[in-house]
Amino acid sequence: MSLSIEPTESALGAVVKGVDMGRVPDPDIIESIETALEQYGVLIFPGQDITPAQQTAFSAALAPLEMTANIDARLDGQPEIFVVGNTGAKPVTFAPKFGNDDLEWHTDHIHRPEPARASLLYAKEIPAEGGDTLFACMYSAYDDLAAEQKAQYGSLTAIHSVAGLRNYLREQSEEEDYDPGRQADMPESVSWPLVRHHPRTGRPALYFGAKVTIGIEGWAEETGLAFIRDLSSHATRPEFVYRHVWRHHDAVLWDNRRVLHAATPFDMTRNKRLMHRTTLRETEPVH
Ligand code: OGA
Numbered sequence: 001m002s003l004s005i006e007p008t009e010s011a012l013g014a015v016v017k018g019v020d021m022g023r024v025p026d027p028d029i030i031e032s033i034e035t036a037l038e039q040y041g042v043l044i045f046p047g048q049d050i051t052p053a054q055q056t057a058f059s060a061a062l063a064p065l066e067m068t069a070n071i072d073a074r075l076d077g078q079p080e081i082f083v084v085g086n087t088g089a090k091p092v093t094f095a096p097k098f099g100n101d102d103l104e105w106h107t108d109h110i111h112r113p114e115p116a117r118a119s120l121l122y123a124k125e126i127p128a129e130g131g132d133t134l135f136a137c138m139y140s141a142y143d144d145l146a147a148e149q150k151a152q153y154g155s156l157t158a159i160h161s162v163a164g165l166r167n168y169l170r171e172q173s174e175e176e177d178y179d180p181g182r183q184a185d186m187p188e189s190v191s192w193p194l195v196r197h198h199p200r201t202g203r204p205a206l207y208f209g210a211k212v213t214i215g216i217e218g219w220a221e222e223t224g225l226a227f228i229r230d231l232s233s234h235a236t237r238p239e240f241v242y243r244h245v246w247r248h249h250d251a252v253l254w255d256n257r258r259v260l261h262a263a264t265p266f267d268m269t270r271n272k273r274l275m276h277r278t279t280l281r282e283t284e285p286v287h
């Protein structure tokens with residue numbers, strides 16, 4: 001079976017047809033997917049009608065899987081699936097409550113010792129309006145820097161913590177005690193080079209999150225936070241972004257090594273949104 005791969009008109013993304021996620025992919029398909037992921041950063045697989053077990057088996061053929069630290073959000077009977085949405089007792093959304101201005105741009109599990117290499121998000125129920133996901137290309141954001149910025153940023157180490165996420169989620173949640181979860185064996189913070197070289201392509205990419213990154217090593221807290229705010233607005237400029245408007249049964253796979261993503265708001269009082277995420281663990285060093 002041959003795949004058809006059609007790039008979007010944005011800096012990132014391609015639509016892939018000819019893959020049935022209901023079957024465990026053979027080595028040829030895996031290689032085609034890896035190559036396309038390397039080239040386009042975000043792959044959109046429309047019209048997948050799959051069960052949680054099938055999504056898990058397909059994902060596990062690509063990499064070892066990681067589970068969310070938010071134990072309440074693991075799917076009953078299939079804990080590799082992270083239930084994202086507002087259909088459960090406690091909503092899990094990464095979107096701001098008000099407007100579009102302060103999005104939680106991030107790359108999955110950057111605050112964990114083994115970050116996520118890639119994530120696969122599958123749309124089970126989508127709102128009539130809103131709830132799009134944005135993806136920003138961190139190769140492009142890096143390439144666009146001035147030479148002196150490239151030199152400076154290349155020497156910086158950024159600090160990432162679930163505390164940054166927790167603060168943001170608290171601001172955005174009705175529930176005072178909303179917690180993204182932290183397993184006992186997870187350190188309070190993790191540090192990585194701000195400029196990450198992609199293990200497959202060697203290309204430099206900015207590696208951080210707007211909220212989860214809480215500082216720069218050796219810098220005063222306020223200076224670091226101000227720097228991260230400015231960097232977030234640079235890195236997520238519209239020319240670096242692909243906006244995914246979900247359709248029922250879309251599955252979207254993205255490369256967390258070179259892509260930031262952000263959820264956008266939708267009216268939770270009138271709409272349901274339900275997504276199933278599997279998370280592919282990083283197996284290569286971050287450097
Ligand atoms: C995620 C995530 C964004 C969205 O599942 O990792 O950030 O739009 N989701 O639901």
Ligand code: MN
Binds near residue numbers: 107
């Ligand atoms: Mn995410």
